Amino acid sequence: MKQKRNYLLLILRGCAMGAADVVPGVSGGTIAFITGIYEELINSIKNIDLQALKLLFSFRFADFWKKINGNFLISVVAGIAISIFSLARLMTWLLENHPIYIWSFFFGLIIASSVLVAKEIRQWNILTVIALAAGICAAYIITVMTPAETPDSWWFIILSGAIAICAMILPGISGAFILLLMGKYTYILGAVSNLNIGVLLLFIIGAAAGIISFSHLLSWLLKNYHNLTVSLLTGFMLGSLNKVWPWKETLQTYTDSHGVEKALLESNVSPRHFSELTQTNPLLGEAILMCLLGFALIYGIEMFARKMQKKS
Numbered sequence: 001m002k003q004k005r006n007y008l009l010l011i012l013r014g015c016a017m018g019a020a021d022v023v024p025g026v027s028g029g030t031i032a033f034i035t036g037i038y039e040e041l042i043n044s045i046k047n048i049d050l051q052a053l054k055l056l057f058s059f060r061f062a063d064f065w066k067k068i069n070g071n072f073l074i075s076v077v078a079g080i081a082i083s084i085f086s087l088a089r090l091m092t093w094l095l096e097n098h099p100i101y102i103w104s105f106f107f108g109l110i111i112a113s114s115v116l117v118a119k120e121i122r123q124w125n126i127l128t129v130i131a132l133a134a135g136i137c138a139a140y141i142i143t144v145m146t147p148a149e150t151p152d153s154w155w156f157i158i159l160s161g162a163i164a165i166c167a168m169i170l171p172g173i174s175g176a177f178i179l180l181l182m183g184k185y186t187y188i189l190g191a192v193s194n195l196n197i198g199v200l201l202l203f204i205i206g207a208a209a210g211i212i213s214f215s216h217l218l219s220w221l222l223k224n225y226h227n228l229t230v231s232l233l234t235g236f237m238l239g240s241l242n243k244v245w246p247w248k249e250t251l252q253t254y255t256d257s258h259g260v261e262k263a264l265l266e267s268n269v270s271p272r273h274f275s276e277l278t279q280t281n282p283l284l285g286e287a288i289l290m291c292l293l294g295f296a297l298i299y300g301i302e303m304f305a306r307k308m309q310k311k312s
Contacts, residue, residue: 007071007075010072011078011079011082013035013076013079014075014076014081015079016035016079016083017029017031017083018081018084021080021083021168021175021176022088022091022176022189027168027170027175028168029170030109030110030113032169033116033120034113034116034117034302035302037072037076040069040072041072041073041076041169042169042215042219042222043069043215043219044069044073045073045169045211045212046212046215046219047067047069048068049212052064052068084192085192088189088192088193089193100246100282100283100286100287101283101290103244103246104246104286104287104290104291104294105290105291105293106244106294107246108290108291108294108295108296108298109294109295109297109298110238111241111295112294112298112299113237114234114238116298116302117230117237118234124227127228128227128228128231129231131228131229131231131235132231132234132235132238133235134235135232135233135235135236135238135239136235136239137235139237139239139240139242140242142178143177143239143242144242150182150184152187154202156184157184157199157202157203157206158202158205158206159206160179160184160188160203160206161203161205162206162209163182164178164179164207164210165206165208165211166211166214169214169215169218170218170233170236177240177243187199247270247271247274247282248267248268248269248274249266249273249274249277250265250266251265252265271284
């Protein structure tokens with residue numbers, strides 16, 4: 001007999017995913033992976049197919065809900081939504097006012113996540129090493145791409161949702177950062193903060209279409225090429241560290257649609273060089289502390305998840 005699941009814990013895992021997805025450079029997929037729900041999440045989303053829709057439109061709601069693992073999905077999605085809507089303004093404020101603290105924290109978080117995800121690789125060989133290197137290179141290239149100015153048309157909002165959601169469920173590839181590259185991070189975050197229903201609905205439509213189609217490919221890869229896929233995902237995470245390095249020099253700026261000047265092109269610098277450039281304290285000690293805190297948090301989540309899995 002299947003034991004009753006702890007749906008409150010699933011909601012909390014969803015909250016952690018949502019918090020990560022709000023920040024450019026951090027992936028909610030990473031949190032799903034280390035908390036042990038990643039493959040179930042992918043497979044549950046994959047089950048939203050034509051057969052599931054036939055059950056729904058035939059009013060066989062119980063069969064539809066069972067097929068898509070509805071209790072699991074609704075718990076995780078509810079947690080993600082709670083976190084995104086409650087943290088959008090906070091994250092924006094923290095990134096503007098305390099960037100070194102926040103990026104240092106997520107630097108430690110991603111390092112710890114990479115180590116834990118790499119443990120899922122059951123056998124290392126030349127192919128897994130190549131996949132790891134390919135993932136590192138791909139993520140690094142993405143992080144050094146320059147954000148673009150793009151239209152606010154309905155079709156582009158849908159396209160942004162479809163592409164960003166695929167990144168959000170990949171460990172190491174940040175959906176928020178993809179939105180930043182597409183010139184839509186501030187626009188979508190503003191829509192969340194101001195409850196712009198029209199924009200949010202378009203984004204959700206694109207996200208739903210993107211995640212359902214992409215989950216089939218990802219599920220197939222995890223089932224048939226597990227080690228190679230996890231190696232690639234680990235590489236994505238390691239490559240994304242370039243984006244969350246706390247000390248940066250702004251090389252080029254742009255003015256957004258609200259008249260605010262923002263960084264367009266940045267390069268990583270040492271804490272000492274950062275101090276010389278900005279004539280400010282690089283906060284090296286505090287940054288190391290926040291990095292260690294992020295590292296410890298991920299291991300704490302992983303240990304907690306293991307204990308809960310043993311009880312269930």
